[in-house]
Amino acid sequence: xxxxxxxxxxxxxxxxxxxxxxxxxxxxxxxxxxxxxxxxxxxxxxxxxxxxxxxxxxxxxxxxxxxxxxxxxxxxxxxxxxxxxxxxxxxxxxxxxxxxxxxxxxxxxxxxxxxxxxxxxxxxxxxxxxxxxxxxxxxxxxxxxxxxxxxxxxxxxxxxxxxxxxxxxxxxxxxxxxxxxxxxxxxxxxxxxxxxxxxxxxxxxxxxxxxxxxxxxxxxxxxxxxxxxxxxxxxxxxxxxxxxxxxxxxxxxxxxxxxxxxxxxxxxxxxxxxxxxxxxxxxxxxxxxxxxxxxxxxxxxxxxxxxxxxxxxxxxxxxxxxxxxxxxxxxxxxxxxxxxxxxxxxxxxxxxxxxxxxxxxxxxxxxxxxxxxxxxxxxxxxxxxxxxxxxxxxxxxxxxxxxxxxxxxxxxxxxxxxxxxxxxxxxxxxxxxxxxxxxxxxxxxxxxxxxxxxxxxxxxxxxxxxxxxxxxxxxxxxxxxxxxxxxxxxxxxxxxxxxxxxxxxxxxxxxxxxxxxxxxxxxxxxxxxxxxxxxxxxxxxxxxxxxxxxxxxxxxxxxxxxxxxxxxxxxxxxxxxxxxxxxxxxxxxxxxxxxxxxxxxxxxxxxxxxxxxx
Ligand code: M6R
Numbered sequence: 001x002x003x004x005x006x007x008x009x010x011x012x013x014x015x016x017x018x019x020x021x022x023x024x025x026x027x028x029x030x031x032x033x034x035x036x037x038x039x040x041x042x043x044x045x046x047x048x049x050x051x052x053x054x055x056x057x058x059x060x061x062x063x064x065x066x067x068x069x070x071x072x073x074x075x076x077x078x079x080x081x082x083x084x085x086x087x088x089x090x091x092x093x094x095x096x097x098x099x100x101x102x103x104x105x106x107x108x109x110x111x112x113x114x115x116x117x118x119x120x121x122x123x124x125x126x127x128x129x130x131x132x133x134x135x136x137x138x139x140x141x142x143x144x145x146x147x148x149x150x151x152x153x154x155x156x157x158x159x160x161x162x163x164x165x166x167x168x169x170x171x172x173x174x175x176x177x178x179x180x181x182x183x184x185x186x187x188x189x190x191x192x193x194x195x196x197x198x199x200x201x202x203x204x205x206x207x208x209x210x211x212x213x214x215x216x217x218x219x220x221x222x223x224x225x226x227x228x229x230x231x232x233x234x235x236x237x238x239x240x241x242x243x244x245x246x247x248x249x250x251x252x253x254x255x256x257x258x259x260x261x262x263x264x265x266x267x268x269x270x271x272x273x274x275x276x277x278x279x280x281x282x283x284x285x286x287x288x289x290x291x292x293x294x295x296x297x298x299x300x301x302x303x304x305x306x307x308x309x310x311x312x313x314x315x316x317x318x319x320x321x322x323x324x325x326x327x328x329x330x331x332x333x334x335x336x337x338x339x340x341x342x343x344x345x346x347x348x349x350x351x352x353x354x355x356x357x358x359x360x361x362x363x364x365x366x367x368x369x370x371x372x373x374x375x376x377x378x379x380x381x382x383x384x385x386x387x388x389x390x391x392x393x394x395x396x397x398x399x400x401x402x403x404x405x406x407x408x409x410x411x412x413x414x415x416x417x418x419x420x421x422x423x424x425x426x427x428x429x430x431x432x433x434x435x436x437x438x439x440x441x442x443x444x445x446x447x448x449x450x451x452x453x454x455x456x457x458x459x460x461x462x463x464x465x466x467x468x469x470x471x472x473x474x475x476x477x478x479x480x481x482x483x484x485x486x487x488x489x490x491x492x493x494x495x496x497x498x499x500x501x502x503x504x505x506x507x508x509x510x511x512x513x514x515x516x517x518x519x520x521x522x523x524x525x526x527x528x529x530x531x532x533x534x535x536x537x538x539x540x541x542x543x544x545x546x547x548x549x550x551x552x553x554x555x556x557x558x559x560x561x562x563x564x565x566x567x568x569x570x571x572x573x574x575x576x577x578x579x580x581x582x583x584x585x586x587x588x589x590x591x592x593x594x595x596x597x598x599x600x601x602x603x604x605x606x607x608x609x610x611x612x613x614x
Contacts, residue, residue: 001074001608002100003027005199006162008172009190013068020199021051021070026609028074031085035096037169038065046085071098074608078123088127090134095165099126101158101179145173162193170220176210179612183208191218205241209383247399255601257403261587265447267398267408271415278440283423287394296428298348300327304364305352308406312413314483315579319421325430333364345372354409355610356384403602404609442574449571453584463566464592467521474522476505481525484579488586495604496594505538516547525582528554529575
C-alpha cells in the first residue's frame with residue numbers, strides 16, 4: 001500500500017518520478033504528490049485521486065529539478081484529500097518526506113511536538129515523522145540524515161521512507177522497516193528509490209533491496225552508503241534485476257487484468273520450466289530440495305496467506321494431503337499471528353504471497369520463525385521481504401502482476417503447490433509410478449488446455465452480459481473446486497462490487513440456500529470426478545428454487561447441460577488439476593461483468609495490490 005519513487009542525478013526528476021508513480025499506482029490511488037528540489041527551492045505538488053490528476057494540476061507549474069520524490073497513496077491516517085497527500089514538509093520548509101507504512105505511536109509524538117509549538121496541516125502520521133526529524137535536527141544540530149536515524153529509533157511501526165532536504169540537495173536519504181524499498185544504482189552515478197523495481201528497471205538493472213532498519217544515504221558525490229539504524233555501516237549487496245520492460249506494459253490489452261488472464265498459458269509454463277520432465281518422469285524444485293525430507297517427516301505443514309493466496313493454499317492442502325499424505329493446516333495470516341498459535345520446532349510453515357510483502361503474512365512468518373519452525377515461501381516477486389526472510393522457497397515466475405485482482409499469480413501458486421505435492425509424494429512413495437507419470441504429462445499440457453478456455457472468451461462474455469446487473473451471486477464447488485469457488489466469488493466482488501460468496505456445494509443447504517430465488521446467479525463447478533454426482537444433486541437443489549445456474553462442466557457433459565441455464569465447457573483433466581482450469585472462466589466472467597458495469601478493473605475502489613499494513 002502506497003507507492004514511493006525518488007530520483008537524484010542529472011536527468012529531469014519530475015518525468016522519472018511521475019512515470020514511476022504510474023507504475024506503482026496499483027499500490028494505492030487515493031492521492032499522488034511530488035516534491036522537487038530546484039535552485040534552493042522545494043516545490044511541492046499534491047492532488048487527491050490518481051497520478052493523472054497530479055499531472056493535470058502540475059501542467060503550468062515549475063517542474064524543473066534533478067532531485068525529486070513522489071508518492072501514490074492508499075489512505076490509512078486521514079481521508080484521501082490534497083492535504084493528506086504526500087510528500088509532507090517540515091514546518092521550516094527544509095525537508096520533504098514520503099512514507100509507506102504506519103507510524104503507530106504518531107499520536108503521542110504529535111502531542112509532544114504540539115507542546116513545542118509545531119503546527120500540522122494534515123492528519124497523517126507521516127507529517128508527524130517529518131516534523132519529528134525537524135525537531136531532532138534543531139536540538140542536535142546534526143545532519144538531516146542523522147536526525148532521521150534518531151527519529152526512526154523513536155517510532156514504532158512500519159516504514160519505507162525517502163527524504164530530501166534543502167540543506168543537502170545532492171542527497172536522498174532512504175530507510176525501511178517492514179515496508180519494501182529498492183535502491184537503483186544508475187549508470188551515470190544517479191540513484192533511484194522505489195517501493196518495487198518496476199519504476200527503476202527502465203534505467204538500471206543494478207539494485208539493492210534494503211533490509212529492515214537500514215538507512216541508505218544516496219549522495220551524488222559520495223555514492224551509496226548503507227547504515228543500520230544503530231549507525232553501523234554495512235556493505236550493500238548489489239543484485240541484477242531480471243524483469244523485462246514489456247511485462248510492465250498493457251501490450252495492446254484494454255486492462256492489465258485481461259492481459260494477465262491471457263498470459264496464463266505462458267506463466268504456467270514459465271512456472272514449471274526446468275522443474276518438470278514428463279518424459280523422464282521427474283519433478284524437482286531446487287529451492288526446497290534440501291527441506292523435502294523435513295517436510296515429509298513433519299507432523300504438519302501450516303500454510304499461511306491472505307486473500308487469493310489463501311485460496312491457493314486451500315488448493316495446496318488438498319494436493320498435499322491427497323497426493324503426499326502430509327497433514328496440512330491452512331491459516332489466514334492475520335488470524336494466525338494474533339491467536340497465540342501452538343508452533344513447534346518440527347513444524348514447517350509455508351507462506352504464500354504474490355507480492356511477498358503482505359504485512360500479515362510477513363508477521364505470521366516472523367512469529368513462526370521466532371518459535372523455531374522452518375519457514376518456507378512461495379512468492380512471485382523476486383527479492384521481496386518474504387522471499388528474503390524464509391529459510392528456502394520457490395518462486396512462481398509468473399512475471400509482474402499489475403492488476404489488483406490476482407489472476408496469473410493464483411494459477412502459478414497452484415502450479416508450484418502441485419509440483420511440490422508431486423515431488424513430496426514421489427519421494428515418500430505415496431503415489432504410484434503410473435499415477436505420477438500421468439500427472440506429470442497432464443500438468444505439462446495444462447497450458448494448452450488453459451488456452452482452449454481462453455479461446456471461448458466470446459461465449460463467456462455473452463454469458464457475463466446476462467448477469468452484469470446481479471446484486472448477489474453464489475459460487476459453489478466441492479473438494480479442490482471449493483477454493484476455486486471462493487476465488488471466483490472474490491474476483492467478482494472485488495472488481496465489479498457485486499456481493500458474492502463462495503461455499504462448499506454441500507454447505508448450501510445449511511443456510512445460503514435461503515437466498516436463492518430467480519434473481520440469484522449460482523456459479524457451480526461440476527466437472528467430472530469423484531464428487532460429480534453429488535454436485536449434480538446440489539445443482540438440482542438450486543434449480544428447484546429457480547436460481548439461475550451457470551455451470552463449469554467437463555467437455556461433452558450432457559447431464560448438467562439439461563439442467564443449467566448456461567454451461568461453460570472446460571477440457572477434461574485429472575481432478576487434481578481442475579483448479580488450474582476451472583478458475584479461468586471465473587476470471588473472465590468477473591472481468592467482463594466489471595467492464596460492463598464501468599468499474600475500474602485494474603484499480604478497484606478501496607483496494608491496493610500490495611497490502612503492507614495490517
Ligand atoms: O501479495 P499477496 O499474495 O500476499 O496478497 C494477498 C492478498 O492481498 C491478495 O491475494 C488479494 O486478495 C488479491 N489481490 C485479490 O485478487
